[in-house]
Amino acid sequence: MMAVMGPSGSGKSTLLAIAGSLEDATGGEVLVEGVALGGLGSDARARLRRRHIGYVFQDFDPLAGLTAVENITMPLELDGVRGKSARRTGLAALAELGLADRAERFPDELSGGERQRVAIARAPVGERRLLLADEPTGALDTHTGEGVMRLIRSACRKGAAAVLVTHEAQLAAWADRVVFVRDGGIVDATAPLPGPESLLAPGTEPGR
Amino acid sequence: MSVRHALLALLCEGPKYGLQLRQEFEARTGEVWPLNAGQVYTTLQRLERDGLVGADGDGPDGPQKMYRITSEGDAELADWLRTPPGADAPPRDELVIKVLVAMRLPGVDVRALLQAHRNHTIVQMRQYTRLKEDADDVALLLVADAQLFRLQSIVHWLDSADARLSHHTPAASTPTAERAQARVDRAEVRR
Numbered sequence: 001m002m003a004v005m006g007p008s009g010s011g012k013s014t015l016l017a018i019a020g021s022l023e024d025a026t027g028g029e030v031l032v033e034g035v036a037l038g039g040l041g042s043d044a045r046a047r048l049r050r051r052h053i054g055y056v057f058q059d060f061d062p063l064a065g066l067t068a069v070e071n072i073t074m075p076l077e078l079d080g081v082r083g084k085s086a087r088r089t090g091l092a093a094l095a096e097l098g099l100a101d102r103a104e105r106f107p108d109e110l111s112g113g114e115r116q117r118v119a120i121a122r123a124p125v126g127e128r129r130l131l132l133a134d135e136p137t138g139a140l141d142t143h144t145g146e147g148v149m150r151l152i153r154s155a156c157r158k159g160a161a162a163v164l165v166t167h168e169a170q171l172a173a174w175a176d177r178v179v180f181v182r183d184g185g186i187v188d189a190t191a192p193l194p195g196p197e198s199l200l201a202p203g204t205e206p207g208r
Numbered sequence: 209m210s211v212r213h214a215l216l217a218l219l220c221e222g223p224k225y226g227l228q229l230r231q232e233f234e235a236r237t238g239e240v241w242p243l244n245a246g247q248v249y250t251t252l253q254r255l256e257r258d259g260l261v262g263a264d265g266d267g268p269d270g271p272q273k274m275y276r277i278t279s280e281g282d283a284e285l286a287d288w289l290r291t292p293p294g295a296d297a298p299p300r301d302e303l304v305i306k307v308l309v310a311m312r313l314p315g316v317d318v319r320a321l322l323q324a325h326r327n328h329t330i331v332q333m334r335q336y337t338r339l340k341e342d343a344d345d346v347a348l349l350l351v352a353d354a355q356l357f358r359l360q361s362i363v364h365w366l367d368s369a370d371a372r373l374s375h376h377t378p379a380a381s382t383p384t385a386e387r388a389q390a391r392v393d394r395a396e397v398r399r
Contacts, residue, residue, distance in 0.1 A: 007371065146340075153341060169363035170356055173333035174341075180323065190327045190334070 001162040003175035011184040012165040013134055019163060020053055020132045021045050033129055050075055054123035056133035062107045062118045068094060069103040072122045093121040097147045120148050124155035131155055131162040137171060149174040211251050216285040219261060219277035226252060227271035236347050260284050307369060319373055326366045333359045
């Protein structure tokens with residue numbers, strides 16, 4: 001999991017849109033799962049987006065005609081996952097975001113925050129190998145935001161890669177690597193992570 | 209962390225042995241603040257001296273002695289919970305002084321300095337986040353959250369300093385530097 005930080009206008013969201021095959025790069029090469037995006041036709045791109053890339057964007061609304069859990073299972077079933085197994089996956093993802101009792105509701109029966117969480121729960125399920133998250137916890141409270149990050153982390157532990165764009169250090173701190181961009185270029189990246197035990201050594205006061 | 213008040217809080221639940229107090233203190237603070245046996249027993253001695261706890265029997269102080277809270281101890285604990293924490297200068301003051309000094313020094317890239325501190329702070333935040341990821345102990349989660357909010361406010365300050373400096377015009381640098389030095393001097397006097 002990699003976090004990309006930087007001030008507004010530094011190119012963070014553009015980077016994500018290009019990685020997600022939503023926008024074309026004006027130069028260079030973009031590889032997703034070893035495949036160069038530039039060489040793909042529109043069908044192949046659509047398949048790549050549906051099957052392998054999960055998007056956690058604030059403005060992605062769930063589909064109105066499907067219940068919360070169907071919103072999550074639909075792409076799985078399109079890819080041939082059996083109904084029961086897909087449903088189990090969907091319910092687990094909803095539970096992670098505190099929506100277990102909202103599974104059978106339609107989007108117009110949910111609050112704004114709940115709709116946003118359904119849209120988020122939808123992203124990391126199935127065989128998605130690349131998660132792209134743009135300020136994924138935007139309007140959510142701290143506790144629910146942490147649920148989103150745990151969901152993304154658990155997808156990463158199962159082998160997915162995630163790129164998180166944020167200006168919030170508390171979100172970036174969930175990543176394995178943190179990269180800062182400024183004026184379109186990478187300016188620096190954080191050092192490798194020491195183990196958490198270094199915080200617990202007797203007599204040390206963290207932050208000094 | 210006041211060991212004194214933590215021990216009073218544990219005794220609110222009922223009488224406890226010295227050893228038990230030490231073990232429960234460690235368990236409930238997520239073992240983030242390990243303390244040695246001596247600290248527990250000397251604190252209990254002082255609490256007894258001040259009339260805030262009572263001890264059973266006349267035996268030696270230590271793990272086998274049974275302690276109970278007194279009504280004075282109850283009142284002391286209630287007062288302490290409502291008292292605002294100490295108004296010590298927060299750790300980022302030192303960072304502010306470093307940046308102000310750096311602005312005066314020739315040849316220092318202040319924005320690179322801000323970035324170095326930002327990196328350092330985020331590395332610490334990642335460590336606390338890892339701790340949180342594997343933890344289900346509420347005390348430990350609360351401690352980690354408190355550190356993360358504190359560190360995040362440092363990153364916010366670094367971000368805003370960065371934004372200010374990028375809009376800063378060199379023509380105004382002399383009076384700004386003088387004002388900065390005055391502030392540094394005042395800050396040093398305070399310490």
